[in-house]
Amino acid sequence: MPEIIYESDHRKPDVLPECSLWDYLFGNESPLQKFDKSLPAYIDGLDGRTLTRGQLEESSLRLVSGLRALGVKRNDVACLWGLNSLEWVRTAYGCMAAGVTVSPANYAYAAHEIAHQVNDSGASVIFIDPSLLPVFDAARKELKRDFPNERVILLCPPEKKPKELAQYKVFDEVLGARGQPEHFPGQQSRDTAWLCYSSGTTGLPKGVMTTHNNMTSQLQALNIGYQQLVSGRDKVLGILPFSHIYGLTIVHFQPFTVGVPVVVLPRFEEISVLSAIQKYKITHGLIVPPILIILLNSTNVDKYDLSSLRTLMAGAAPCSPELTESFNKRFPHIALTQGYGMTECSPTTHVCTGEEVEGRAGWIGRLLPTFQARLVTEDGEDAKRGERGELWLRGPSVMKGYHNNPDATEKTMAPGGWYKTGDVLIIDDKGWYKVVDRVKELIKYKGFQVPPAELEGILLQHEKVADVGVIGVWDEAQATELPRAYIVAKNVNIKTGADRDALSAEVAAWLAERVAQHKRLRGGVVVVEMIPKSPSGKILRKDLRVRAQAERDAEVQLRAKM
Template sequence: MPEVIYDPNYPAPDVLPESGFYDYLFGDESPLGKFDKSLPAYIDGLDGRVLTRGGLENSCLRLVSGLRALGVQRNDVACLWGLNSLEWARTAYGCLAAGVTVSPANYAYAAHEIAHQLNDSGAGIIFLDPTLIPMFDAARKEIKRPFSNERVILLCTPERKPKELAQYKAFEEILGARAEPEHFTGSQIRDTAFLCYSSGTTGLPKGVMTTHNNMTSQLQALNIGYEQLESGRDTVLGILPYSHIYGLTIVFFQPFTVGVPLVVLPRFEEISVLSAIQKFKITHGLIVPPIIIILLNSSNVDNYDLSSVRTFMVGAAPTSPELSESFSRRFPHITLTQGYGMTECSPTTHVCNGAEVAGRAGWIGRLLPTFQARLVTEDGVDAAHGERGELWVRGPSVMKGYLNNPEATEKTMAPGGWYKTGDVLITDDQGWYKVVDRVKELIKYKGFQVAPAELEGLLLQHDKVADVGVIGVWEESQATELPRAYIVPKPSADLKSGAAREAFRAEIASWLADRVAQHKRLRGGVVIVETIPKSPSGKILRKDLRVRAQAERDAEVQLRAKM
């Protein structure tokens, strides 16, 4: 059967840039040079500090000389580990100017998680929030490459550097004189610009090699199909973590490419977000479904002027039609749109903008320009039009591969350059797509990926656990999946009484919470079972666990109805 290839409905970019990412953003030949350098690029949503486009460029070139003085060379890797901030922004751009690969890390990482990323990426310098120094110190015993103090840089101003951390320099303390940036031309545009870590379905997170060309192509495509933001009119809310590819590309970089300022907040906190919307007259925001739930149930929104907001885009996890409709009733002046993507695609493959979304609640949008798509059945043939199939995509924004993991790269790529997303979609005659199932085993907790196998590997190290299977269970009130562990205890656990079983469940949840980032905690609970369902080859049958979870949920609903 021949391949059924879907092309985008949007027009293609006139010309895709053939330059390094920094030159695309600041180079003399860049179309972005049309924007006045006095325009604000990033605004601190807490203290009101403004970083202009010209100030950002100057900071970049000063960091180039600072990095070179430390012996950091082109294509070395720098880890950025901290909450969203102007210092994070200046560091990311400055590393790009120096030709350094940026590997952002989740602020919530535990010691062994940051150690894994540092070891796998080969990072030779780390920029981190001062509050993370104790966690970094705890990780040092697992880090294979020692970090001298001069290569541990604090993401704060010198004035805010804690006195007890005097042995480390703050970001501004390593800046030197302006220096010439590194240029990437020809085949060099396929050098790795970013190493974000994505939780695949097995093992620890994998480093996704995102090239300069991946990013410039992605931003060109976004600027055609995405929400049409205008310089001088719009201001964007920047709360999603820039360590996540969604936050990095669409929140952090895309507004800069259209001359629109981003209001930077360290994380989502209801009052600070509502205050920022009112103070800075924010017109567009990028959020995840759990934020919708908070705003719907908030008793504070009526105390703030949110009239400036026109659109919110929801990504990183599906949004149900019911949730979208509830939001529209509460906030009729805000148009809610959706998008879809993954780290391996830099990340966005599908979008819809405010002008298109009416009557399309629950749909993820249309295919972005530069991409092609296929929907492939379990038999490996292309689905008939209108039928469901696993989404395969290809285009210049698809990753170069997984760092140090050619086997995983081979498994996720099909001949012809197709990346297998692991999600099952349908499409209609107008080129709209909807996610209807997932082949992958990943758990999506509030937009963050959680690999069941990683949690299982940790839980098996507990001296009372004989076997374990982890799945995600849907929690409607939070609009997200919650990790749940089904555990076979060892006989030595002695769980004969109800109190002993309850204490065991609490012990397991607490034990894991001490070893993982917050989004990986067992918020879905710990269930004690006699066996874990497995295939003849030993593979955990998660579909059977999901059936069990649904039965447990149904029984709970029936019990409540009788009360």
């Protein structure tokens, strides 16, 4: 049977330039030069500080010489670890101008997690939020290289530098004279520009090599398939973590390419977000489904003027039709759309705009230009329209591969350059796609990826855990999956329910001290006699999911009788 290859019905970009991401954004021949350099690019949503396009360019070129003075060279790696801030933004652009690969890290990482990313990426300099220094100091014993004080740079304004951290410099103290940007023409545009870490179904997170060409192709595809931001009219809510590829590309970069400012907030906090929407007249936001739940049930929404907000796009996790419909009833003036993507595709592959979404609740939209798609069944055949199949993608925004991990790259790529997403979709006769299942075993907690195998590996180090299997259990109230561990007890006498509860609480608290917040066992710890496994020793997670559903059904029945 011949391959069924789906193309985007959007027009294709006229040209896909082969240059650095910096040159695409600031180069003399860049079409973005049409925007006035006095236009605001990023606004601090808490204190109102504004970073213009010209100021951003100037500080970036000054960081080039500052990094050179530290001995940081082209294609070296910088770890960028902190919450969203103007300092984070300036660092990102400055490293790009210097030709330095940026590896952003999750603010919530524990010591061993940041140690893994720093070691695996080969980072030789770190830009860090001051509050994270204790965690970094704890990670030092696991690092493969020393980080002298001059290679540890604080992400805060000079006036907010803690006095007890005088041995470190802040971003502004590193800046030198205006330097020259590095260029990556032609084949050099395939060098790695960004190294975000994506959790796999096994082991620790893997570094995804996103090239300059991957990113410039992605931004052009977005600007054709996602035409709803207008310079001089719109402002974007910047709450999604810039360290995540969703926040990085769609919130951090894409508005800049169309001359629209981003109102930057460190994280989602209900009151600060509502205040920022009212104060700055924000028109467009990018969110994850759990935020919809909060807004839907909020008692504070009616205290703020949200009339400027026209559209919200939900991504990183599925958004159910029921949630969409409830949101639309409470906020009829806001068009709620969905998108789809993954770190390995830089990230967005499907979107729908506010004008298209009516009557399409639960659908992720149409394929972006530059991408091709296949839907492949379990027997390797191509699914027809309306039939289920694993989504395979091909295009210039698909990653170069996993950093230092050719085996993982080979397993996820199929002949012909196809990236196997692990998600099962359908496509209708109008070219709209819907996610209906997931081949991957990843747990998605509020948009963050939680690899079960990583948690299992850590839990097996607990002296009272003989065996373990981790799955995600769905929580309707929060519209997300919650990590749950099933454990077999070791060296402990379980006689009563109280004994089980005590062990469960102990194990959950023990893990919480060793992982980021989004990886905690919010779905609970269940003590069992054995973990179901295949003859080859593979954990049968589907059996654990059946058990979890039975436990949930029993709980519902019990509540109904009370």
